[in-house]
Amino acid sequence: MHTLADLRAGKLAGSKRLDLSCGLTAFPEAIFDLSDSLQVLNLSDNQLSDLPTDLHRLKHLKILFCSNNLFTRLPKALGQCEQLFFIGFKACHIVEIPPESLPPRLRSLVLTDNHIESLPDELGNCTYLQKLMLAGNRLQHLPASLAACHRLELVRIASNDIRRLPQWLLQMPALAWLAFAGNPLNDIHTEEPIRQIPWSELTLHQMLGEGASGVIQRAEWVDNCGLSEDVAVKLYKGELTSDGSPLDEMAACIAAGRHSNLIPVEGKVFGHPQNVRGLVMQLISPRFITLARPPSLESCTRDVYNGTRLSLDTALRIAAGIASACRHLHARGINHGDLYAHNILWEENGESLLGDFGAAAFYPDAETGRTLERIEVRAFGILLGELLACCDAADDAIARWRTLEQQCVQPAVTNRPSFTAIEQALTAHEATCTRPDNG
Structure with a gap:
């Protein structure tokens, strides 16, 4: 992480990437001193609510992170940035997406966990668009104009208020990765029965991995008959991820059942002292x-x-x-x-x-x-x-x-x-x- 003091002192001259998280309430003018080199700008975890209208002075800017700020609308200044292709405004307070905010070379738009109720029809003019991440908003519909985005491959619309997946979306020629759980779609799933494993039977050991949805740890499971087994325990964070709700993930893991090419689920954690949801899974060999x-x-x-x-x-x-x-x-x-x-x-x-x-x-x-x-x-x-x-x-x-x-x-x-x-x-x-x- 860089410091504002070093930026202002000219110590970051020629930098291609700048990371500033220091309680900013306004865009530092000194950033423009990097206009001849800056390609990646990370202003996440500040208190910004707007960007300067002349942001396009950063003529080489390709990637912009502004997550966890106070924006209520996507800044219009983004639309004038000719080289900008990645925009990330996750977990802000965005309600509005002005058409003017969409840059001409947009490939990735990340607006997860905001308050967006609608998208502009002009989004369909973004013909370079490949990745659209909108989980955790208030969308009821997607603009049909998106059907013109023939390069769109990844769409995340989980945890919105969409009642029907539009036919044009399902027929998009390049679409390969679609996440839509947590919408009122009246899915035909019925909950699968699964073994309840008391928390008291589990002893956690070292961490095996951590993702957006939870933490996986090695554990010893001693059941009520005294039989011991080394297992993996995934405890879910319960927070929205870019893909959707971890609780939807857990339901799908359980419903998947047994298959030789899936990681077996042994049971569901029961009686965690903080009511954390979790799954007990077979421990996978380190050869994998x-x-x-x-x-x-x-x-x-x-x-x-x-x-x-x-x-x-x-x-x-x-x-x-x-x-x-x-x-x-x-x-x-x-x-x-x-x-x-x-x-x-x-x-x-x-x-x-x-x-x-x-x-x-x-x-x-x-x-x-x-x-x-x-x-x-x-x-x-x-x-x-x-x-x-x-x-x-x-x-x-x-x-x-x-x-x-x-x-x-x-x-x-x-x-x-x-x-x-x-x-x-x-x-x-x-x-x-x-x-x-x-x-």
Whole structure:
């Protein structure tokens, strides 16, 4: 974190990124001294309510964070920033989105946890838009003009007041990741029975991980018969995330049931002294590692791989396992909503586990569900393409699977294959590879 004193003293000259969180109530004029270099400006966690009308003087500004401030409307000055493509105003008090506030190169718009009741029709003019994050607002409708945003791939509209998913949204050619839980959609889900595990039977140990929705810790579970088992316990924070409510995530985890490519849920925490909600899950072997890192600001909707190289058989085994998990989820009326490599654990033999149900939602109805599956198939197709890109295999060996990838990502939503068909194609290959040679 930088200091205002260093900025004013000229010690940050030439900086491409500036992070200021120091109780600001007004935009410091000294920031304009960085106009020839500044690309990323982070003013989150201050007390700002507006930005200067001449913000465009920061002519290289690409990324702006202003979360946890006092804005009641998106500043109009943003619309004049020619290079600005990422805008993040999470957890402010925004009610209004003036059309003038939308910059011409907008790719990512993050307005999670505000008070927005409507969006301007002009949002449909943002033809570069790929990511739209609106969870935790008061929206009843989305502007139909968004149908013109043919590059839009990720939409988060969980925890609003939307009563029907519009048909134009479900037919968008590039849409792959959709989160919509926590809206009054009259979903067809019925609550699943699950074992209640008393808090007194759990002894927590080291932290295994922490995400937006909760903390995962290693624990020992000693049941009422005295049997001991090492498990993982996820305690939910109960706060809204960019994907939606953690309680919706917990419901989807429970409803997912058992599958060899999902992390097994053993039960639900009961009797926590602070009434914190939680799940007890099977402890996963440390041999499993995360397949990729989440998208960067530059990659927007694409995961970042760390030089991972795979054999073709391993890549296809990973893909087959994930396709099977998705087929299982959609058969239960669950849309995962965040089918990404960074939510997949894998080990060298190609075994894989799909996790993170933070964006998951139940089907509103069976007919909509069939379309939701094909939207998620596009996310799978993107994943398959990334796995193939990690393969050291000849083009002719990969060609068949590139064809499957293209079928999954084709713009016509209803023409994409089902997860059942995808799983069958991949498991048939796996069976051929493992069949003993009788010659």
